[in-house]
Amino acid sequence: MKGGLGLVISVVIAIYLAIDAPKHNKRSWLWAILGLFFGPIALGIYLIQTGRKVLGWIILVVVGLLYIFLIFLFIAAIFLLQGM
Structure with missing residues (x-):
C-alpha cells in the first residue's frame, strides 16, 4: 500500500x-510499528x-x-503488454 492514501491508512x-494495545496488555510500540508497516493485516x-x-x-x-486481485x-x- 504505497502512496498517499496507503500511508494515511497505515498511520491511522x-x-x-x-x-x-495497553487496554489488552499488549505492547503499544510493537503493534504501532506492525500497524505502520503492515497496515490492515496487522489490524x-x-x-x-x-x-x-x-x-x-x-x-x-x-x-x-x-491483494490476490491486484496480483492477478x-x-x-x-501479458497484455507483451502481446503488443
Missing part, C-alpha cells in the same frame, strides 16, 4: 493500535488476538482477496 491504524491479526475474531477475520479475508491484475497487464 498504527495510532489506533498504539492507543488500544486483523490484532483484532483476532484481542478477542474480536469475527471482525479480524473479515478484515484479513478482504485484504487478502484485494498485474499479471494480466504484463
Whole structure:
C-alpha cells in the first residue's frame, strides 16, 4: 500500500493500535510499528488476538482477496503488454 492514501491508512491504524494495545496488555510500540508497516493485516491479526475474531477475520479475508486481485491484475497487464 504505497502512496498517499496507503500511508494515511497505515498511520491511522498504527495510532489506533498504539492507543488500544495497553487496554489488552499488549505492547503499544510493537503493534504501532506492525500497524505502520503492515497496515490492515496487522489490524486483523490484532483484532483476532484481542478477542474480536469475527471482525479480524473479515478484515484479513478482504485484504487478502484485494491483494490476490491486484496480483492477478498485474499479471494480466504484463501479458497484455507483451502481446503488443
